[in-house]
Amino acid sequence: MDELTEYDVLIIGGAMVGGSLALGLLDSGLRVAIIDATRPEERLASSAGERAIALSQGSVQLLDRLGLWAAIGSRAAAIKRIHISDRGHFGKARLSAEKEGVKALGYVATAHTIEMAIHNRLQKAGVELFCPAELIAIEAGSNGAEITVSREGKKQKFRCQLVVGADGGQSTVRQLNHIEQEIREYHQTVVSVVVRPGINGKETAYERFTSSGPLAFLPIEGGLYSVVWTMDGADVEEIMALPDERFLERLQECFGYKLGKLELAGKRGAFPLCLVRAKEMLAPRALLIGNASHQIHPVGGQGFNLGLRDAAQLAEQLLAASEEGRDLGDEAVLRKYSELREKDHKAVIEATDGLVRLFSSDFGPLALARNVGLVAMDHLPVTKSAISRFAMGLSGRMPRLQTRQGEKV
Ligand SMILES: Cc1cc2nc3c(=O)[nH]c(=O)nc-3n(C[C@H](O)[C@H](O)[C@H](O)COP(=O)(O)OP(=O)(O)OC[C@H]3O[C@@H](n4cnc5c(N)ncnc54)[C@H](O)[C@@H]3O)c2cc1C
Numbered sequence: 001m002d003e004l005t006e007y008d009v010l011i012i013g014g015a016m017v018g019g020s021l022a023l024g025l026l027d028s029g030l031r032v033a034i035i036d037a038t039r040p041e042e043r044l045a046s047s048a049g050e051r052a053i054a055l056s057q058g059s060v061q062l063l064d065r066l067g068l069w070a071a072i073g074s075r076a077a078a079i080k081r082i083h084i085s086d087r088g089h090f091g092k093a094r095l096s097a098e099k100e101g102v103k104a105l106g107y108v109a110t111a112h113t114i115e116m117a118i119h120n121r122l123q124k125a126g127v128e129l130f131c132p133a134e135l136i137a138i139e140a141g142s143n144g145a146e147i148t149v150s151r152e153g154k155k156q157k158f159r160c161q162l163v164v165g166a167d168g169g170q171s172t173v174r175q176l177n178h179i180e181q182e183i184r185e186y187h188q189t190v191v192s193v194v195v196r197p198g199i200n201g202k203e204t205a206y207e208r209f210t211s212s213g214p215l216a217f218l219p220i221e222g223g224l225y226s227v228v229w230t231m232d233g234a235d236v237e238e239i240m241a242l243p244d245e246r247f248l249e250r251l252q253e254c255f256g257y258k259l260g261k262l263e264l265a266g267k268r269g270a271f272p273l274c275l276v277r278a279k280e281m282l283a284p285r286a287l288l289i290g291n292a293s294h295q296i297h298p299v300g301g302q303g304f305n306l307g308l309r310d311a312a313q314l315a316e317q318l319l320a321a322s323e324e325g326r327d328l329g330d331e332a333v334l335r336k337y338s339e340l341r342e343k344d345h346k347a348v349i350e351a352t353d354g355l356v357r358l359f360s361s362d363f364g365p366l367a368l369a370r371n372v373g374l375v376a377m378d379h380l381p382v383t384k385s386a387i388s389r390f391a392m393g394l395s396g397r398m399p400r401l402q403t404r405q406g407e408k409v
Contacts, residue, residue: 007031008328009318010147010160012135012173015043016053016111017290017307018166019118022127023066024315030322033128033158035135035149037167040119049112050266051192052218052226054079054205054301056106059308071117077219078104080203083258106301108205108218108226114304130156138163138176140284145329161328163286164314166307169276171292177283184275184353188213189236190298191229193268194220195251198260201225207299210254214299217259224265227251228298236270273297275353277345281338285329289314294345300352306344313340 009025011018014034025032043049055063055076063069082095082105097105122129130151137148140163147158165173174181195217206217213230220226229251231239239250244264252262276295281288290307314337321333 004146005033005156005158007033007158007160008322009033009162009164010035010145010158011164011166012036012147013165013167013171013290013292014119014122014129014131015040015166015168015290016114016118016304017311018164019115019122020062020066020308021164021166021289021311021314022122023068023118023125024311025318026125026127028319028322030318030328033130034122035133035147035158036129036131037134039131040115044112044115048269049110049115050194050226051111051269051271052108052220052228053111053114053304054106054108054218056302056305057102057104059305060107062308062312065312067121068114068117071120072109072114073107075113075221076107076109077221078203079106079108079205079219080104082205082207084207084209086209104203105205108220110220110226113221135167135172135176138173138286140286140329145285161285162318162334165286165288165292166290166311168291169295171278171288173283173286174278174288174292177286179283179288180279182275182277182279186273186275186297187233188230188273188297189233190271190273191227191231191236191239191268192271193227193229193247193251193264194266195225195227195248196263196265197223197225198257198262201259206255206258208255215254216299216301217255218301225259225262229254230273230297230299233272240268240270271298275349277349281341282331282334284331287314287334287337294349296349296352300348302348302352306348309344310341313337 008030009032011022011032011034014022014036018034022032022034060069060073063072080097084093095105097103130149133149133151133156135147136150139146144159144161145163147160147163149156149158163173165171167173200223201219203219205219208215213232215230216228217225218228239247242250247268248262248264274295275297278288278293281293289310291303293310294306296303296306317333317337318328321328321330326333
């Protein structure tokens with residue numbers, strides 16, 4: 001066993017959310033290290049790296065503060081308009097950046113672009129990364145936590161004041177702290193793929209609600225579109241096994257010809273969906289953030305946006321606690337973080353879950369209600385503006401990192 005290494009904060013999981021937290025703590029004087037079970041290149045080699053992440057305006061501001069927007073923005077596509085429709089029904093709604101008085105309603109970048117920008121910046125800043133290294137044990141005491149990781153077949157121990165679990169939906173930090181999960185199965189799977197449209201998409205994102213679930217077309221770099229196609233779990237095997245030509249026909253049947261004839265431009269990936277929420281965000285000397293705390297349906301494109309706000313809020317909290325000379329693992333510090341994040345989590349989870357339920361139902365009155373809702377939204381500027389602000393990630397309380405004065409992005 002190697003000797004004990006000491007840190008102030010140990011982040012378990014250095015993907016998009018954990019990596020963002022580490023960047024938020026740069027120049028704080030705190031000793032921070034990341035422990036991750038997989039190398040970013042391995043994680044991003046599959047279709048998981050190609051998945052499009054819709055970034056809200058709020059996230060763009062945060063990424064800018066973290067020094068990442070120059071790298072991500074140069075490879076991101078702007079969303080100038082969002083077109084929402086309900087297949088086989090009359091309702092439609094349109095959101096527009098111009099009407100909201102903003103440059104864009106949001107941006108889309110691939111997970112690969114975002115994670116590599118984070119990783120490169122962490123490397124440049126000299127943040128210590130232990131990888132591949134897997135967390136296997138945590139012991140929390142009054143003076144600190146001791147954690148054990150398995151690294152190249154050997155066990156290594158670390159000490160710290162606070163362990164942050166940014167280790168995804170199957171979080172080991174959560175499991176080792178015996179925090180239970182609330183799981184809501186949707187019996188749905190997302191099939192993701194990149195397509196080339198037959199006509200110029202003019203920076204418009206499409207969200208189409210079908211009887212099997214939502215179908216989103218998000219503009220990405222190079223005039224391409226990333227498709228996020230939600231379908232019943234039972235249909236996935238068949239769809240994934242179809243030859244390319246048949247797969248395209250089925251996709252086109254569902255989406256129509258608003259973007260002309262589609263061509264495949266990437267690999268298909270399948271992601272089973274459920275709402276997974278940890279029943280607690282905190283444990284002795286440990287906190288859960290990002291997907292470790294909440295893994296939501298990608299319908300509204302909010303998972304990373306929400307996790308990034310977790311990282312920004314926690315960075316703000318830890319910087320303040322450190323300036324006051326407090327113990328970073330103190331329960332009062334952790335509890336304050338959890339109280340500040342609760343409202344945002346609840347709002348996003350309820351909105352996303354409500355959308356999935358409402359739009360996956362073919363029950364007559366509900367189908368009518370959602371169509372009337374879409375039509376009303378198109379005609380009521382107040383509702384539409386509130387929804388736009390929610391989609392842009394500008395509603396509710398913002399972490400300070402996001403609202404600090406600075407140049408506009
Ligand atoms: C198809 C799809 C589309 C999506 N679209 C959007 C979108 O448009 N907008 C949006 O905001 N969000 C979107 N999301 C959600 C978004 O991808 C996630 O919210 C985000 O990736 C979560 O990041 P994370 O860092 O919390 O967790 P993860 O990405 O799961 O990372 C967890 C990390 O922890 C590491 N780890 C796990 N266990 C251990 C261990 N024991 N020891 C050490 N390390 C460990 C892993 O190796 C990994 O690096 C989408 C998701 C899907 C599936």
